[in-house]
Amino acid sequence: MKTGRNRIILGFIGIVLALLFLSPFYLVVVNSFKTMKGIFIDTMALPFGQYLDLKNYAIAFDRLGFLRAFKNSLTITIISTFLLVLFASMAAWVLVRTKTWYSNLIFMTFAAAMLIPFQSVMLPLVSLMGRMKFLNPPGIIFMYLGFGSSLSIILYHGFIKSVPLELEEAAIIDGCNRFQVYSIVVFPLLKPITVTVSILNVMWIWNDFLLPQLTINKPEWATIPLKMFFFFGQYSKQWHYALAGLLITMLPVIIFYFFAQKQIVKGVMQGSIK
Amino acid sequence: MKTSKLSFVLFVAPCLIAFLMVVIIPTFSGILMSFTDWNGIDPNPAFVGLENYVKAFTEDVVTVNILSVPLSMPRFVNVFLFTAAFATVSVILINAFGFGLAMLVTSGLKGSNVLRSIFFIPNLIGGLILGFLWQFIFTKVFNHIGTVFGIEFLKGWLSTTATGFWGLVIVLSWQMSGYMMIIYIAAIQNIPDSLFEAADLDGANFFHKMRNIIMPLVAQAFTVGLFLTLSNSFKLFDQNLALTNGGPYLSTQMLALNIYRTAFVMQDFGQGQAKAVLFLIAVSAITLTQMSLSKKKEIEF
Numbered sequence: 001m002k003t004g005r006n007r008i009i010l011g012f013i014g015i016v017l018a019l020l021f022l023s024p025f026y027l028v029v030v031n032s033f034k035t036m037k038g039i040f041i042d043t044m045a046l047p048f049g050q051y052l053d054l055k056n057y058a059i060a061f062d063r064l065g066f067l068r069a070f071k072n073s074l075t076i077t078i079i080s081t082f083l084l085v086l087f088a089s090m091a092a093w094v095l096v097r098t099k100t101w102y103s104n105l106i107f108m109t110f111a112a113a114m115l116i117p118f119q120s121v122m123l124p125l126v127s128l129m130g131r132m133k134f135l136n137p138p139g140i141i142f143m144y145l146g147f148g149s150s151l152s153i154i155l156y157h158g159f160i161k162s163v164p165l166e167l168e169e170a171a172i173i174d175g176c177n178r179f180q181v182y183s184i185v186v187f188p189l190l191k192p193i194t195v196t197v198s199i200l201n202v203m204w205i206w207n208d209f210l211l212p213q214l215t216i217n218k219p220e221w222a223t224i225p226l227k228m229f230f231f232f233g234q235y236s237k238q239w240h241y242a243l244a245g246l247l248i249t250m251l252p253v254i255i256f257y258f259f260a261q262k263q264i265v266k267g268v269m270q271g272s273i274k
Numbered sequence: 275m276k277t278s279k280l281s282f283v284l285f286v287a288p289c290l291i292a293f294l295m296v297v298i299i300p301t302f303s304g305i306l307m308s309f310t311d312w313n314g315i316d317p318n319p320a321f322v323g324l325e326n327y328v329k330a331f332t333e334d335v336v337t338v339n340i341l342s343v344p345l346s347m348p349r350f351v352n353v354f355l356f357t358a359a360f361a362t363v364s365v366i367l368i369n370a371f372g373f374g375l376a377m378l379v380t381s382g383l384k385g386s387n388v389l390r391s392i393f394f395i396p397n398l399i400g401g402l403i404l405g406f407l408w409q410f411i412f413t414k415v416f417n418h419i420g421t422v423f424g425i426e427f428l429k430g431w432l433s434t435t436a437t438g439f440w441g442l443v444i445v446l447s448w449q450m451s452g453y454m455m456i457i458y459i460a461a462i463q464n465i466p467d468s469l470f471e472a473a474d475l476d477g478a479n480f481f482h483k484m485r486n487i488i489m490p491l492v493a494q495a496f497t498v499g500l501f502l503t504l505s506n507s508f509k510l511f512d513q514n515l516a517l518t519n520g521g522p523y524l525s526t527q528m529l530a531l532n533i534y535r536t537a538f539v540m541q542d543f544g545q546g547q548a549k550a551v552l553f554l555i556a557v558s559a560i561t562l563t564q565m566s567l568s569k570k571k572e573i574e575f
Contacts, residue, residue: 011383017375018392021448025395027415028407043418087288094285098278106286113297115561117509119530120554121300123537123547124307127314128300146296149289178281207400209512210534225402225512232406232516239410246407253398261391264398265456272457272498 028250032056032243039239056244060231064245068220069227070252073206076137076223080144081201084152085194087145092156093186097168107157110150118147118210126214135215143215144205152197155271159193160186192270199267206253224249301554308548313541326548333545338525349524350532350549354556357528360442361507367447368503369496372454379455380462390459394452401449405516408445412437412517438518438526445513450506454499461495462488497568505561529553 030046031039038051047053060066095107129139163186171185187194209225216222222230228249235241257264308326310319334349375393379386396404412431420428431437469487478486511530514520520527520535527535533553537546 007383010378010381014378014383014385014389017378018389021392021396021452024407024411024448027411031410031414039414043415083288087292090285091289094282098282103282106290109298110289110293113293115505115558116297116301117505117530117553117557119509119511119533120550120557121297121304122534123314123543123550124300124304125296128295128303131317142292143296145289146292146294149293150297153289178278178285182285203398207398207402209400209402225400228403228406229516239414242406243410246403249403250399254395257391257395257398261394265390265394268394268453268456269460272460272495 025250028243028247031239032247034240036238036240053240056240057248060241060244061248063234063241064227064231064248065219065222066224066227066248069222069224072137072221073223073225076140076144077202077205080141080148080205081198083141083145084148084201085197088149088152088197089156089187089190089194090182091149092153093160093182095153096157096160097165107153110153113150114154122210122214129215135217137221140212140215143211144201147211148201148204152201155193155197155200156190159190163189195263196267196270199264200271304547305551308544308551310544312543312547314537314543319544322544326544327552329542329545330549330552336524349527353527353529353532356439356526357508357510360439360510360528361504364443364446364450364507365500365503367443368450368454368507369499371447371451372499373458373492375451375455376458376462380459390455393455396449397453399449401510401512402516404445404449405513408441408448409517412441432518433522435522435525438522441517442510442513442526445517446507446510449513450503454503457495457499457502458492461492465491493568493572497565497572500564500568501561504564505557508557508560529556 027043031043033047033053033056034051035053038047038053041051095103125143126135129135129143132139134142167185167189168181171181176184207225208223209229212223212226213229216226228245231245232242235245307319309321309323311322311325312319330350331348335346336349336352337344337346338352339345379390379393383389409432416428416431420426432441465487470483473483473487509530510528511534514526514528514531518526520531529549530553533546533549536549537543540546
């Protein structure tokens with residue numbers, strides 16, 4: 001009896017919290033369909049009558065240059081994540097399997113660098129990359145590879161330690177060279193942690209603002225957060241456009257999450273235990 | 275033997291080269307640059323000793339109220355104190371919420387999976403977009419509710435230091451609680467059921483189980499959770515820029531934004547980099563201290 005009542009209370013708390021968590025999204029959605037006056041009159045109400053305005057989206061979509069920004073974000077995120085998965089798993093594998101002082105030193109350096117905040121290196125980084133003519137999309141991908149290496153290698157390193165050696169030894173006896181052992185035997189075994197590494201890197205790179213802000217100087221290369229920053233600066237007093245823009249930028253992530261939530265939640269969980 | 279050395283180099287090189295160029299070299303050249311009159315362009319700046327560090331601690335003095343006592347101090351110290359206060363409050367709240375949510379969704383409720391998915395959503399969205407979104411809620415929606423129901427407290431959010439501070443805390447808590455929840459769920463689910471069954475046989479109540487089973491076995495997850503929240507709140511930039519932009523009167527400016535503005539707005543790269551080095555030292559010292567303290571606690575349990 002008592003546990004039954006507890007259950008109802010807990011369920012009630014859960015629902016209230018869920019609504020509280022979702023309420024900001026509700027507010028953005030309803031207000032993004034209103035005219036400026038509609039927002040001014042009532043921020044809580046559903047869009048109604050003369051205050052309903054569907055044009056906000058068309059205008060925001062157009063002025064954001066959303067398609068272009070989406071394509072840029074997608075290209076940079078996918079290529080960077082792909083390279084991080086490939087190179088970090090390769091590096092972590094030989095770092096685990098080679099038991100020498102330098103392989104230890106290299107791993108410890110990657111791990112220790114987790115403590116370095118981006119803001120401590122951003123000024124010399126931008127000047128160095130500028131001199132190398134690397135302030136462009138390939139340069140940004142290179143920088144994501146550098147910044148993402150630490151966490152990706154740590155995660156792979158932890159996982160590979162629990163992968164038994166026997167399979168690799170058998171493959172070597174069968175005459176595989178190191179690249180074949182890695183690509184045929186090892187990499188497929190790493191799938192669970194590859195999911196985690198991919199998800200964490202995609203979430204980070206897709207949403208990153210400061211690095212593109214410092215390194216992208218051509219509007220046609222701008223990623224979604226960067227475009228949103230300029231768009232918001234222009235329309236911050238015109239909330240009906242700004243909110244429509246915000247929703248457009250959030251939509252791809254929400255849709256992706258809707259389909260991949262199981263993998264995402266599991267992946268993040270894996271990453272935390274490591 | 276020779277081929278294995280060669281393949282070692284080939285396998286490690288791509289990550290290592292990018293990492294050295296992007297993280298390690300800038301870290302060290304940044305430390306060197308902090309002792310020069312670097313302007314961001316000149317490749318051969320002059321050595322100026324500790325001048326940039328002195329400037330960081332003496333220039334731009336502001337008056338702030340601490341426990342209603344007005345104090346004059348350099349803005350950078352003030353920025354550090356604001357960031358530290360923000361981090362302290364955020365770390366406590368985010369981990370408490372995250373742990374509470376994890377307890378809630380692991381209690382065997384129907385639909386816990388849906389709840390779990392909902393609580394995690396804010397994490398997927400970038401800090402910049404969340405900052406803009408909440409700016410609307412604090413300035414427009416809060417104001418509107420305050421006007422309709424006559425609640426003075428809800429009016430004028432983000433226009434004072436206190437509401438800016440709590441605004442930032444609310445945004446980061448809303449964003450990160452779900453992430454911490456996932457970490458704590460993983461830890462709670464790892465506890466063997468047999469322990470709870472044994473405890474039930476011994477007639478243990480909820481608090482006994484909490485104190486003697488859950489807490490000790492989740493201690494390791496707390497180390498991770500505290501580390502992530504502490505370093506994220508100390509390094510906060512996007513939300514700070516998008517929500518308050520450091521205002522009113524720069525009173526909610528945090529360390530990362532201050533470094534950025536010193537370099538790009540004040541055009542003082544030397545001083546900006548000196549602050550960046552201090553930032554590096556502070557962040558590593560604080561997170562390392564936390565890690566070793568938490569690790570010690572883990573063993574105690």
